[in-house]
Amino acid sequence: HVPLRPRKLLLHSREIDKLAGKTQEKGLTLVPLRIYFKDGMAKCEVALARGKKYHDRRESERTKEAKREAKAALYHSKRR
Structure with missing residues (x-):
């Protein structure tokens, strides 16, 4: 058993061509x-996605940082 070997996508050839063209x-x-896993087989749901723009990335980074700081403050307030 080789866990990291390449796997085949079980799709119709036109679906593979369509996804490859769009990417x-x-x-x-x-x-x-x-x-x-279903019936001893690994299954994977895939989607086509577009990357974030620079301003969207900065905004999401800002919200992540705020959540991280709030969680740390809550943790420190419970420790006292």
């Missing part, structure tokens, strides 16, 4: 949403 020309990326 190459339009700046989209194929992203795995969920990986699960």
